Amino acid sequence: MAKEITERSENYSQWYNDIVKKAGLADNSAVRGCMVIKPYGFAIWEKMRDQLDAMFKETGHVNAYFPLFIPKSFLSKEAQHVEGFAKECAVVTHHRLMNDPQGNGVVVDPTAKLEEELIVRPTSETIIWHTYKDWIQSYRDLPLLINQWANVVRWEMRTRPFLRTAEFLWQEGHTAHATSDEAMAEARLMHDVYARFAEEFMAMPVIKGSKSANERFAGAMETYTIEALMQDGKALQAGTSHFLGQNFARAFEVTFMNDKNEEEFVWATSWGVSTRLVGALIMTHSDDEGLVLPPKLAPIQVVIVPIPKPEPEILSKAKEIEKALISRGISVKIDMDDTKRPGFKFAEYEMKGIPVRLGLGKRDLENNVVEVARRDTKEKTSVSLEGIENYVATLLDDIQNNLFNKAIDFRANHTTEVNDYETFKKVLEEKGGFISCHWDGSTETELKIKEETRATLRCIPVDTPEENGKCIVTGAPSSRRVIFAKAY
């Protein structure tokens, strides 16, 4: 599968857009760059959201909600933040409409101009730190571990469904700590949470690493990232966790009294993942037949298709099976539609990526079996109805593991160690994927590579062993390999 997609990577966008559309995940909207997330696409996001939310709570976080609008002046307070951000933003300038005196519908009421413009949040650090100032006085108020689920707007020039949209849904955690060490530990903890979520639930292997100074979040001292590899050989940044040092605390004057009665600035982190993960999920597992969903995130894990139609006898058996599956915590849909033929339904559920399909007809009833079809391998087997719930439960686990292993293999086959710049360029052009190489640590070299090859420094992996080598460009000494790739 992966091979075929790589071979026609020029049409990769087409393939991706088709799946988004045909699986019923999202539509373009009337507003350029914004998408309508359809019920099925949103159901996948909800599964992700619920799981992540549970993981955040397990690690001691609580949810809150902060305003959509940010006074423009807030964005001027943190110099680096302003430098790296604040450009592609939607700005609210007026607060009232009026009937057009010329009779052309409604127009902006010029008398309703805001004294200070409001920015539709591209991220919420500033308004949250403005609020935290009032919430934090003592070390006893710390740590403050808050997350919010929200929408943000970034006026991107070029958009793609889920991967980059002008408005997107995400969560952003913003925490405050008494010490640098504690904040750093928090940033690393959430980095781990994201990596665990990606691998265990999305079945998507990720490289955990830190960003170079150049790629770091504006205002952060350290940015941790999880980088995934898509089937067309391009990298996707799937989540980030930032150690913000005391930058935002200084900008918003957030201080606390420590246990020695000394005033200090608090230490901060922020971390987020977005609906981009839905795009990552699509691009990691899908094939020519459509979407492939890992069972742990599939809104419907098993669909029962009565063959040829939902007749009473078949239906009552289907309901028995449904009950047995539900008892094992498996989500099931019985297809009650009697206007479509089985073949049509098979194709449709494959397009939608439903992990397991049970085909149930008279022939099966006579033999007390059911036809089990798995989406990942397209294999079909006739299975006894005796203990079917256990069979399916095991199968769902198998599928989850198989998808992860396939993705691991793909990544292994598309990760190349190179030791000179010529090979680097050649591999990038002919094969794509992750390129592991030595780099001298300078922004200058990083930018040179980006300019000449369009590959970016994805991350400096945290788990790789030290290894002495020479920078592929300058020949300067390097103590560990880093990951370059073309990226989304």
Added chain:
RNA sequence: CGGGGCGUAGCGCAGUCCGGUUAGCGCACCUGGUUUGGGACCAGGGGGUCGCAGGUUCGAAUCCUGCCGCCCCGACCA
């Protein structure tokens, strides 16, 4: 903002070069019948400001001018 492509029924498209019946095809939709274990078939039917505006012409989906919108590749991007 550059480079390329496209705009014709709900969706996907042909027709445009070379102007000429009543603008066509597939899917979907409606009616009837036969079907039903991998996207059914037959018959009948409904649905169109040919992106918008202007021009040329006896006559424009087709030629000319201007505008608008969408898609892809870049620039941009946590």
